[in-house]
Amino acid sequence: xxxxxxxxxxxxxxxxxxxxxxxxxxxxxxxxxxxxxxxxxxxxxxxxxxxxxxxxxxxxxxxxxxxxxxxxxxxxxxxxxxxxxxxxxxxxxxxxxxxxxxxxxxxxxxxxxxxxxxxxxxxxxxxxxxxxxxxxxxxxxxxxxxxxxxxxxxxxxxxxxxxxxxxxxxxxxxxxxxxxxxxxxxxxxxxxxxxxxxxxxxxxxxxxxxxxxxxxxxxxxxxxxxxxxxxxxxxxxxxxxxxxxxxxxxxxxxxxxxxxxxxxxxxxxxxxxxxxxxxx
Amino acid sequence: xxxxxxxxxxxxxxxxxxxxxxxxxxxxxxxxxxxxxxxxxxxxxxxxxxxxxxxxxxxxxxxxxxxxxxxxxxxxxxxxxxxxxxxxxxxxxxxxxxxxxxxxxxxxxxxxxxxxxxxxxxxxxxxxxxxxxxxxxxxxxxxxxxxxxxxxxxxxxxxxxxxxxxxxxxxxxxxxxxxxxxxxxxxxxxxxxxxxxxxxxxxxxxxxxxxxxxxxxxxxxxxxxxxxxxxxxxxxxxxxxxxxxxxxxxxxxxxxxxxxxxxxxxxxxxxxxxxxxxxxxxxx
Amino acid sequence: xxxxxxxxxxxxxxxxxxxxxxxxxxxxxxxxxxxxxxxxxxxxxxxxxxxxxxxxxxxxxxxxxxxxxxxxxxxxxxxxxxxxxxxxxxxxxxxxxxxxxxxxxxxxxxxxxxxxxxxxxxxxxxxxxxxxxxxxxxxxxxxxxxxxxxxxxxxxxxxxxxxxxxxxxxxxxxxxxxxxxxxxxxxxxxxxxxxxxxxxxxxxxxxxxxxxxxxxxxxxxxxxxxxxxxxxxxxxxxxxxxxxxxxxxxxxxxxxxxxxxxxxxxxxxxxxxxxxxxxxxxxxxxxxxxxxxxxxxxxxxxxxxxxxxxxxxxxxxxxxxx
Numbered sequence: 062x063x064x065x066x067x068x069x070x071x072x073x074x075x076x077x078x079x080x081x082x083x084x085x086x087x088x089x090x091x092x093x094x095x096x097x098x099x100x101x102x103x104x105x106x107x108x109x110x111x112x113x114x115x116x117x118x119x120x121x122x123x124x125x126x127x128x129x130x131x132x133x134x135x136x137x138x139x140x141x142x143x144x145x146x147x148x149x150x151x152x153x154x155x156x157x158x159x160x161x162x163x164x165x166x167x168x169x170x171x172x173x174x175x176x177x178x179x180x181x182x183x184x185x186x187x188x189x190x191x192x193x194x195x196x197x198x199x200x201x202x203x204x205x206x207x208x209x210x211x212x213x214x215x216x217x218x219x220x221x222x223x224x225x226x227x228x229x230x231x232x233x234x235x236x237x238x239x240x241x242x243x244x245x246x247x248x249x250x251x252x253x254x255x256x257x258x259x260x261x262x263x264x265x266x267x268x269x270x271x272x273x274x275x276x277x278x279x280x281x282x283x284x285x286x287x288x289x290x291x292x293x294x295x296x297x298x299x300x301x302x303x304x305x306x307x308x309x310x311x312x313x314x315x316x317x318x319x320x321x322x323x324x325x326x327x328x329x330x331x332x333x334x335x336x337x338x339x340x341x
Numbered sequence: 342x343x344x345x346x347x348x349x350x351x352x353x354x355x356x357x358x359x360x361x362x363x364x365x366x367x368x369x370x371x372x373x374x375x376x377x378x379x380x381x382x383x384x385x386x387x388x389x390x391x392x393x394x395x396x397x398x399x400x401x402x403x404x405x406x407x408x409x410x411x412x413x414x415x416x417x418x419x420x421x422x423x424x425x426x427x428x429x430x431x432x433x434x435x436x437x438x439x440x441x442x443x444x445x446x447x448x449x450x451x452x453x454x455x456x457x458x459x460x461x462x463x464x465x466x467x468x469x470x471x472x473x474x475x476x477x478x479x480x481x482x483x484x485x486x487x488x489x490x491x492x493x494x495x496x497x498x499x500x501x502x503x504x505x506x507x508x509x510x511x512x513x514x515x516x517x518x519x520x521x522x523x524x525x526x527x528x529x530x531x532x533x534x535x536x537x538x539x540x541x542x543x544x545x546x547x548x549x550x551x552x553x554x555x556x557x558x559x560x561x562x563x564x565x566x567x568x569x570x571x572x573x574x575x576x577x578x579x580x581x582x583x584x585x586x587x588x589x590x591x592x593x594x595x596x597x598x599x600x601x602x603x604x605x606x607x608x609x610x611x612x613x614x615x616x617x618x619x620x621x622x623x624x625x
Numbered sequence: 626x627x628x629x630x631x632x633x634x635x636x637x638x639x640x641x642x643x644x645x646x647x648x649x650x651x652x653x654x655x656x657x658x659x660x661x662x663x664x665x666x667x668x669x670x671x672x673x674x675x676x677x678x679x680x681x682x683x684x685x686x687x688x689x690x691x692x693x694x695x696x697x698x699x700x701x702x703x704x705x706x707x708x709x710x711x712x713x714x715x716x717x718x719x720x721x722x723x724x725x726x727x728x729x730x731x732x733x734x735x736x737x738x739x740x741x742x743x744x745x746x747x748x749x750x751x752x753x754x755x756x757x758x759x760x761x762x763x764x765x766x767x768x769x770x771x772x773x774x775x776x777x778x779x780x781x782x783x784x785x786x787x788x789x790x791x792x793x794x795x796x797x798x799x800x801x802x803x804x805x806x807x808x809x810x811x812x813x814x815x816x817x818x819x820x821x822x823x824x825x826x827x828x829x830x831x832x833x834x835x836x837x838x839x840x841x842x843x844x845x846x847x848x849x850x851x852x853x854x855x856x857x858x859x860x861x862x863x864x865x866x867x868x869x870x871x872x873x874x875x876x877x878x879x880x881x882x883x884x885x886x887x888x889x890x891x892x893x894x895x896x897x898x899x900x901x902x903x904x905x906x907x908x909x910x911x912x913x914x915x916x917x918x919x920x921x922x923x924x925x926x927x928x929x930x931x932x933x934x935x936x937x938x939x940x941x942x943x944x945x946x947x
Binding site for chain 2: 643645646648649650652653654656657658659660661663664666667670671673674721722723725726728729730733734742745746748749751752753754755756757758759760762763764805808812836837838839841859862863865866867868869873893896897900901912913916919920923924926927928930931
């Protein structure tokens with residue numbers, strides 16, 4: 062194993078060694094992300110203003126706030142996916158497992174293998190079957206071992222609570238599933254590459270209530286193995302699923318605390334106004 | 342004019358205008374109908390097995406066929422695709438996935454201008470480029486001329502089809518840590534593959550009937566082509582030569598050849614429609 | 626540092642290839658530059674092949690009407706005349722028919738007829754030029770010679786355009802066959818343009834009590850004016866470069882006559898007919914120069930068409946933004 066590590070180190074020129082997480086013993090509730098003074102721009106528009114927050118590991122953190130407050134932007138700042146949009150700019154640091162995601166010579170693709178993402182509109186790849194969808198991350202990243210792939214296929218589908226529904230025909234096209242199933246397929250696809258974090262951008266907003274409930278149950282199960290950060294416009298969902306909640310408003314982090322505390326006894330006036338529905 | 346008379350006048354004008362437009366639409370179809378009628382009438386009667394299997398007979402002798410022209414056309418299309426498909430498809434990928442808005446707009450503009458170049462000019466250009474230096478007409482030259490015509494066509498259709506792939510798929514693939522180029526090739530192009538193939542087929546249908554670029558590149562051949570650096574027969578060329586000749590028998594064969602050529606082109610177009618229908622049904 | 630600190634699976638993933646990303650981008654970029662290379666190639670070849678003729682004849686090439694390979698006198702005027710006149714005839718015939726058909730397809734036709742009709746017109750576009758020429762020689766020309774032309778001569782023979790002997794092969798025949806070739810393209814582009822006119826325009830006109838024709842005239846045609854103009858110029862571009870069908874029906878005689886019954890010759894046709902017969906260097910150079918002239922004319926027409934079509938799309942997007 063050590064040789065593989067060294068071999069990988071030398072084949073990668075100029076990239077930060079992202080394969081080695083911090084060697085400190087993780088404390089209970091040690092942060093998965095330590096965000097320091099993060100600001101994000103789209104062109105001239107400052108979408109995230111100087112946010113500092115520690116996102117705890119192996120817990121569910123919900124991000125709430127009115128439309129346009131920057132929740133999705135912030136989420137995409139955690140896996141550098143906002144860079145897909147031209148003319149974006151970032152200031153500040155995001156420390157993940159002790160290393161700065163925005164450090165020089167850090168390869169975003171490597172980051173995204175450890176920080177997975179599920180999107181609002183489920184998007185299983187249309188030309189691929191269920192099995193192919195789940196395994197695409199592994200296959201295109203070079204994994205060939207048939208046994209490993211099959212193992213991972215079943216494991217991911219089980220963890221996404223989809224295995225029993227699809228195990229009889231894994232070669233059906235991914236898009237032939239129902240909306241809720243497709244979203245769970247996308248979750249299976251994301252966890253198949255065994256990231257440490259799952260970022261979820263309004264994962265249930267396009268689903269009916271029953272499918273939504275299944276997703277929320279899934280989130281509660283998944284947090285045993287993953288750090289989860291979920292953006293949601295549905296406050297009830299936040300209070301149901303999450304351990305911690307962050308309230309954003311106009312690009313700023315207004316308040317961050319235990320979910321129970323935020324919803325019963327918020328410190329800031331704005332938080333209280335939002336939660337009680339004085340503005341949306 | 343009183344109010345209602347004016348209204349009657351306007352209504353009548355509208356009716357006449359509508360009538361004229363319907364007549365126009367009919368007139369536009371008339372040549373199509375006529376051509377098909379004569380193609381079938383004159384072409385079918387001259388088609389026989391010999392047509393597909395025999396070489397042309399010497400000038401003036403009846404009989405013979407266009408076997409070498411049919412095969413020759415196939416070879417030219419294959420050669421043209423070797424140039425046209427890689428350059429066109431990959432160029433289209435660049436326009437859709439990379440580059441800046443302004444630079445790409447210029448490239449698109451050049452491609453559109455290139456599409457408007459008369460096909461005979463391609464023949465002249467390739468003549469100067471290949472035929473003169475190598476002192477011989479050849480299948481290579483013909484294939485090059487046709488291939489150059491394919492490039493801007495395929496580039497634009499590929500680009501259009503790639504742009505239709507929803508951005509969500511690119512995002513999802515990149516979020517899995519898949520590298521950019523693999524995302525493009527394995528996810529985006531794969532999703533758009535039917536459209537890309539359709540574009541290639543349409544370009545093939547376009548150049549299958551082209552004669553002018555071949556007049557002084559492939560040049561034509563009464564016998565089987567033995568090497569790609571020799572002149573080669575092609576169906577449209579043969580039709581042209583026979584049509585302007587003074588021999589009745591050759592005229593009949595020209596019609597037969599025309600029927601075969603049209604059949605080939607329509608088969609390709611039917612294939613395109615078949616592919617497109619499946620795609621439209623699956624749009625999410 | 627123990628290996629247990631690293632998730633075992635990560636070890637087996639290949640690091641993403643930055644090299645792959647860059648290489649692919651460069652590859653596709655190089656391919657896309659292909660179009661630029663091609664345009665330059667065309668211009669270069671045409672100029673290289675004609676520079677001697679350009680040096681010898683200069684500007685007179687465009688104004689001389691003698692085309693005498695034996696005496697080595699080359700003038701392009703008959704061909705320029707032929708190209709322009711045949712294309713003009715084609716436009717006069719095709720544009721009203723195409724626009725009217727496009728109107729029919731977008732505004733008037735019952736819904737069930739629209740797609741079949743559009744497909745039929747696309748089929749017309751798919752017919753190769755040489756096959757249209759074949760039909761032209763054996764069907765159209767005899768009919769013109771026996772019926773249409775004498776009728777025209779009888780009625781319009783007092784004008785200079787319809788005088789003289791009737792051979793069948795003629796400038797008019799050339800124009801007609803080009804018209805048939807460009808009908809589909811003008812129709813389909815015009816149709817696309819009319820379809821993209823926002824319905825709001827039509828609804829506003831209807832709300833004012835306009836008749837169907839008035840709605841078409843006011844809300845569609847005048848709104849889409851630059852786009853339709855672009856469609857026409859696009860058709861013109863096609864007409865100018867049309868080779869095979871024209872060569873087969875126009876008569877291929879380098880002369881400038883007023884009568885449309887007289888045979889003519891176009892820039893594209895003379896190249897098609899005489900290129901392989903060119904015995905001397907100067908002959909070939911002159912033909913290359915003809916190609917250069919043709920290239921120039923068609924590029925200009927296509928540039929104009931692109932400009933007009935872009936003006937149309939810009940107009941629509943700015944209006945939507947309001």
